[in-house]
Amino acid sequence: MRLYRALVTAAGLMCAAFGAAHAAQTNVAVAANFTEAAKEIAAAFRQKTGHEAVLSFGASGQFYTQITQGAPFQVLLSADGARPKKLVEDGLAVPDSRFTYAIGKLVLWSKSPGVVKGVETLRAASFAKLSICNPGAAPYGAAAVETMRALNLYETLQPKLVEGATITQAYQFVETGNAEVGFVALSQLRGSDAGSRWIVPQDLYSPIRQDAVLLKGGAGNEAASAFIGFLRGPESRSIIEKYGYMLDGQS
């Protein structure tokens, strides 16, 4: 009897071990603005497929440089379309895997209510510091500069700009009160009505088309392909929309 129970237990353990071996892991580089949404998607992904997506967050430009130097990522969720495209051209990504998973929204935000009222807040410029993220490395930074140029305010606002290395840092500068206002991603403000905000009209900057791409290192990885597939699926799409992004094909 005892032997029988031991055998059943052993068989059970073997099944469990087999199941675990079947679940794979993939390393995903995620643009900082997509941090919260990506965490939720990764959790849903694991629940559904058993695969694990290990997420790294940073600036898209930083990831691009790292990937060209052989960084061990299998999937890139960029904040722009240019870098995934370049990776395909460089032969570092799988060509037909590239697609727009989200379209980002730029917001002018302040921690205090009543500070940001609209475009007139930028015109009046009655603040000491305006935080943005590095326009050379992060698309939301480039979009912020484009917006200020479109409004003919870049020259006047430039002395007040402070730069974070990523959109997360630009957000932190406002959050800690060191900058009164900042251009951040709408997705970062999700779940909070605190402070005051102005959603920048789309005609002031080119759409922030955020592309995902399967990297060459992930071509044979089951979890990596599954993650890209899951990102296109309805569960992911509803999470992405919930975080304030638009989806491709909508406008």
Place this chain on the structure above:
Amino acid sequence: MNVWSAEIWQAVALTLELAAVTTATLLVIGTPLAWWLARGKGWWTEIIATVVALPLVLPPTVLGFYLLVLLGPDGPGGWIASLWGRRTLAFTFEGLIIGSVIYSMPFVVQPIRNAFTAMGERPLEVAATLRASPWHAFWTVAVPLARPGFLTGAVLGFAHTVGEFGLVLMIGGNIPGRTKVLSVAIFDYVEASRWREASLLAGGMVIFAFAVILTMTLIDRRSARTAS
């Protein structure tokens, strides 16, 4: 295209200015501190010495995080800034000096303290029997004897400030001419895939670091020879 753009010169000049001001400040406040630490006997002396040494071990992100909050409008830095009609000390050259002074302090205080300790009580006792006032003895006996310690401290403090990165990245805001120092400029160039500029500056830093360490070794050797 000329890579030696105004942008690069600006970053170089700013970095040297920050390092020079930080080193001068550290010599002024570090000398009495090192003196006190070298001659103190109580257990609290080691407590203070440990606090001074903390930046050796702490990641720059810890200091960066605290400073971002402390320099901001809700912290003491914001209160000081308000005296000049500003909201925050973050994103300013003054803010970087505060950060660098804390960050580089052990590199200046430690060598000076060691030099004072190595000197012992004897030279000052002799000076006292010759009726030198303690103040006079400090300047004419202790400081000249501790000269190698001052040199080492100044060189290390300067070099360490030049090599500072994480702290500046977190509290600087990357403003050209005010907070965009060399290390941050290099980071920027790498992120923007401008590798020509990046490699130029990075190469310059390697040569600078080499020169610093070589200088240090030569100072050590010379002081060893004078001592023997």
